[in-house]
Every structure is written in C-alpha cells, then in structure tokens.
Amino acid sequence: MERETLDRLIWDLRLSMLRLAGAILRQPQDIEDAVSSAVVLAYQNLDALRKDECLKPWLLSITARCCYAQLRGKKREQPMEITEAMAQTELLPEWKGTLYEALQDLPPAIAQTLILHYFEGMSTAQIASVLHLSRTGVSMRLIRGRAMMRDWLEQNP
Secondary structure (H helix, E strand, O other): OOHHHHHHHHHHHHHHHHHHHHHHOOOHHHHHHHHHHHHHHHHHOHHHOOOOOOHHHHHHHHHHHHHHHHHHHHOOOOOOOOOHHHHOOOOOHHHHHHHHHHHHHOOHHHHHHHHHHHHOOOOHHHHHHHHOOOHHHHHHHHHHHHHHHHHHHHHOO
16 A cells, blocks of 8 residues: 555544544543554554455554553543544534533443444444454443443433
8 A cells, every 4th residue: 555545544534543542541642642653553564454454443453552552551540531533523513512421421441332333333343353352242332332321311311
C-alpha cells in the first residue's frame, strides 16, 4: 500500500480511533497520545498488514493495544470522559447528550463494545478481533450493554 493511500485511510478512520480510545482511556490527552502511537505503529508495521485483511479492524486493534499498554503503564481508575470526537455522530441533537451520558455511566468494557458495534458499525467478529475477545464474549457484552442502557434510559427519562 502506498503511503499517500495509507495517509488518507488513517485520516478517514481517525474519528473511529478516537472513539475507541475514548471508550478505553480516561483523559483527553491520553486519548490523543494513544491514537498518535497507534498511527506511528501502523506506519512502522505496514508490511504486517495482510492483503486480505481490512484496514479498519487492523488499525483499531493497534489502537486498542496502545490504549491498554498506556493503562498498564499508568494503572489508574478515573471516570470515563466523553470527548468531543465521540460526540460527533449522526444522532438527533436531543439524543446525543442523553446517549453519551448513559455511555459514561457504563463500565468501560461495555461502553467500548457498544461504541464499536453501534457507532462504528463493526460486526461481532471484528470487535472480537479488535478487543481480543471471543465472539460469545462480545455478544454477552452487547446484551449486557443494551440492558444497562435500557435501565439507564428508564431511570433517566
């Protein structure tokens, strides 16, 4: 793949990378650092990308690994913040704030799975690959996440 093509594809996927990093990490500066590290690693390991492999799952997998590496290094637990990048969706304006407030109250593992599935349009197989889970594990997170979102929306009309 040519560098110009990769540049364009990474630019197109930047919002997806920011959303995933936002679901895993807690601080806006950490999110940017992880995405930047993922881009550097993608360029360094471009030859590892198989021709039959899709770029989006490959790049999001690198992003997730960078986020987890950053978490392991810092070992901190703070509430998840919804970033501006995550708030840029095609939702009706009155639902944006409500959904992101609900996502903020969910456990990070559940929130990131819901974001990848519903906002990024990834299949359970792709999410399993990105998060290094089984398909069953992803399906269970989606089931739990939908139930948690439903409960939250019922309690916070």
